[in-house]
Amino acid sequence: MLETKPMRSGLSEEEIYLFNNGSSYHSYRFMGAHLAQEGGVTGVRFAVWAPNAMEARVIGSFNRWDGEAHRMKRIGTTGVYELFVPGLGEGSLYKYELITPDGAAVRKADPFAFLSERRPGTASVVTDLSGYDWGDADWLRTKSKTSPYQHPLHIYEVHPASWKIKGKELFYTYDELADELVPYAAEMGFTHIELMPLAEHPLDQSWGYQVTGFYSPTSRHGDPKGLMRFIDRCHRHGIGVILDWVPGHFCKDDHGLRLFDGTPLYEGNDPNRAELPLWGTLAFDFSRREVVSFLISNAIYWLDVFHIDGLRVDAVANMLNLHMDKPPHMHTYNEFGGRDNLDALRFLKKLNETVFRYYPDTLMLAEDSSAWPAVTSPTYQGGLGFNFKWNMGWMNDSLRYMALHPDDRRHHHQLITFSLCYAFSENYVLPLSHDEVVHGKRSLLNKMPGSYEEKFDQLRLFYGYWMTHPGKKLLFMGGEWGQFDEWKDSDMLDWMVLDYDSHRMMRDYVKALNHVYLDLPSLWERDRDxxxxxxxxxxxxxxxxxxxxxxxxxxxxxxxxxxxxxxxxxxxxxxxxxxxxxxxxxxxxxxxxxxxxxxxxxxxxxxxxxxxxxxxxxxxxxxxxxxxxxxxxxxx
Structure with missing residues (x-):
């Protein structure tokens, strides 16, 4: 766990060697900004990787954003710069000013920052993460003795910025979410809450999937210790926490990772590989060993510092396929002439091996729409090493079936039965996620054909099928009462519909169904068998x-x-x-x-x-x- 004393100044040769070698899994302990002591003086030690920068400076509120007096020292040929600034403490705003190979100056947020200025501000904030008094020892002890395969797993997927809000851009704090969301999820019978990405992101409408601060819990809801309190409260209520994690790409905002030191560093040199035109983002260069250290350390960081119970790894199919969502003129090939991203493949295997080495009871869930084999098999058996995979085939077929006119379903019977032909090939989660209730797809309730009353009848029917089909479960917020409108990411859920009997009774049904699931071992005890x-x-x-x-x-x-x-x-x-x-x-x-x-x-x-x-x-x-x-x- 995170040390509670100020860190000593200076990076060790071993730390930098492991970072450069792609084998540093706790880089957050020495990279970035840390409270430290040097010569008996307390201050902040900064460390940044910028191998192609001609010069690096620390700028911030403490020097009026003029780094002339705070030039960083380059450590040999490692590409790492460091500087100790005496007298600084928590709350100081800062960035790195990097002089690029062509002599230009770029100002970048700290890739390892633990806190970021609330948008539209883009500075990093010096923050001490030590000292939180966790009260979840019983939860951690129980989790270490419990196999997720032979126990119920029912996930409530939540976008914290729209579950409830207090007004336009007046988001619930982590503590307010702890007060309301946690007991609600426990009462409803969910075993876990999955939070859509909390890493700092500039655009609300990206839902957190286009990140600038991978180590920085978004300041929209408060500070990192507020998030610790939220997770602690979940654990004390018997609720696990899964975090959506986005290692496949990052956004292009100037203060972020793009052209970090004036050169393609995190994204790699080939724009045909780096560019993801569908999303307008950049893919990580998984062949770069420092990038591997950065990302795997980030996964360990959330588990170590915040006691997260699992990571839902976003867009695995896009990471593995060099051609996915790209026009033909952008297609590139691996050294064997294939379209598989072999560097991403090696990264995912190493990621899972490392996570399970340090935290063997973690949930590692692949959001994967491909037919890649053995996603949830161990790497030593040739698998990718995840322990669960979203069953996108089941989701697509079953929702397509339910949207049919009832008289037409008899002609498409295979849509509701075919999933059992492969239901035991992986450890599956059956997702009814946010992706299915946006962008004109309509809400789950409104996908059902027929009259208003028939929509409720069929949604209850569909939930019964979902709950009794082999596989663990995931439901997006609002689905429990039959949200009628599509999810509106800029507003809160339509809680007012619970004033109507039809929606209130739907929630009663889902609550009853959830608890039946929890109480019947036949529905989860042998899911893979x-x-x-x-x-x-x-x-x-x-x-x-x-x-x-x-x-x-x-x-x-x-x-x-x-x-x-x-x-x-x-x-x-x-x-x-x-x-x-x-x-x-x-x-x-x-x-x-x-x-x-x-x-x-x-x-x-x-x-x-x-x-x-x-x-x-x-x-x-x-x-x-x-x-x-x-x-x-x-x-x-």
């Missing part, structure tokens, strides 16, 4: 009905889903054991906005073979119904 899933009937395209069994170590659940608008009064399905089957949850329960008053009914099995099983039950299956049943007496 093909034996955890058994089709009862996969072929009933004519009626748009599917049914299956989910099995845990010692229990099972029976799931029936009717994706049609037809009412089936005596629908018979096979069941694996004799006995009485109780309805654990019914999406059509009147409590949740449906019409069923007998949503807690039970069904005694008949000694009649059906669907290849020795027993069967006859049930009432209303339109757009999801039913989850368990054998009576099963305490699980």
């Amino acid at each position: 093909p034996e955890c899933f058994q089709w009862i009937d996969v072929h009933n395209a004519a009626q748009s009905v599917i049914s299956f069994i989910r099995r845990g170590q010692s229990s099972f659940s029976v799931i029936i889903l009717n994706f049609s608008r037809n009412d089936y009064r005596d629908y018979r399905i096979g069941v694996p054991e004799p006995g009485e089957y109780r309805i654990v949850l019914h999406s059509g329960d009147i409590r949740f906005g449906g019409k069923e008053t007998r949503a807690s009914a039970s069904y005694k099995s008949d000694n009649m073979k059906w669907h290849g099983l020795g027993q069967s039950i006859s049930i009432h299956l209303p339109p757009y119904a999801f039913l989850l049943l368990a054998l009576q007496g099963d305490t699980h």
Whole structure:
């Protein structure tokens, strides 16, 4: 963990060697600005990597932004400059003034800054991260003994700047989010909160995915210790925290990493590789060893200093594919003539190996839309080394299916069943993320066809399918009550719709569904094991009905889903054991906005073979119904 005493002045040869060699995984401990002592005098020691700069100076509020008196010393041929400035303390604004090879002066924010001036300001801020008194020892101890594979994982994805706000650009502080968001997520039955990127970024509309301050928690919500308090509060409520992390690219703002010392440094020399035209950003040069040190140290920094429980690594497919989202004239090839970015491949493997070496209980989730094999297999088995991957195929197929007119679904039955052909090839998370409710895609509720009432019926049905399908879960904020409008990143969620019964009851349903998920080991205990899933009937395209069994170590659940608008009064399905089957949850329960008053009914099995099983039950299956049943007496 971070030291609590002032750091000594001067960088060691070993530290710089490891940084230059791509093997420094704690670079934040000596690069950037640190409180230090030299000759008994307290001040700040600065260190910056700018190998092609002719000269480097520290400028700031303490010298009226004139660095003439604060020229930095170049350390041999390492490309690192350092300077100790006596008398400085926390809160000092600063930048580096670098003289480029052509004699121009550029002013850059510190790539290792722990805090940045609130936008539109662009200066870095001297900050001491030591001294926070963490109270999450019990959480860390429990986490170290708990496998994420055999336990529930249900993630609430949150954009902190729009979950709630107090007015235009009046964002909730980290402490206010701790007071409201944390108990809300715990009450709703989520196991983790995933925060969209918190690294400092100049443009609100980038949602944090175009970064200038990779080590700097955004000052929109307060200071770094406020973020520590938020995470600590999460852990004390039994909630893990995942951070969206963006190692693939960075934005072009002048104070950022672009042409940092007057030359392509972080982005590499070939503009066809560096430029990402779809996003207007620059890709990191993963062949540069100092860049590897910078990025892997950044991942370790969030885990070490802030006790983050996991990183959702953004845009893995774009990192791996040299051609993705680029016109043909920008295509480049690796040394073997292929389109795979071999440097990015090596980086991702090294990243995961390093993270798990230091923090073996971390969640490393790949946001990957490609068909790259073995993403969640260990690197020693030829995999990329992540432990979870977003299942983008399931998401695309299932949402496309749900958007169909109910009468057309029977012609596209494979969209709702095909995912089981590959559901056990990786450790999957089933994401219903922010990407699916913006840019004209409509909200989840508004993707559903039919009348206003039918939209709610079908969204409850879809959530039942999502929750009982093999794989861990992720839901974007607002989805829990059926946000009707698309996500508006500049305004807060439409909390006022909870004044309406339909939305309030939808939230009640999602809360009940979440807690059923947490309580039923059959829904998460064996997610990667093909034996955890058994089709009862996969072929009933004519009626748009599917049914299956989910099995845990010692229990099972029976799931029936009717994706049609037809009412089936005596629908018979096979069941694996004799006995009485109780309805654990019914999406059509009147409590949740449906019409069923007998949503807690039970069904005694008949000694009649059906669907290849020795027993069967006859049930009432209303339109757009999801039913989850368990054998009576099963305490699980």
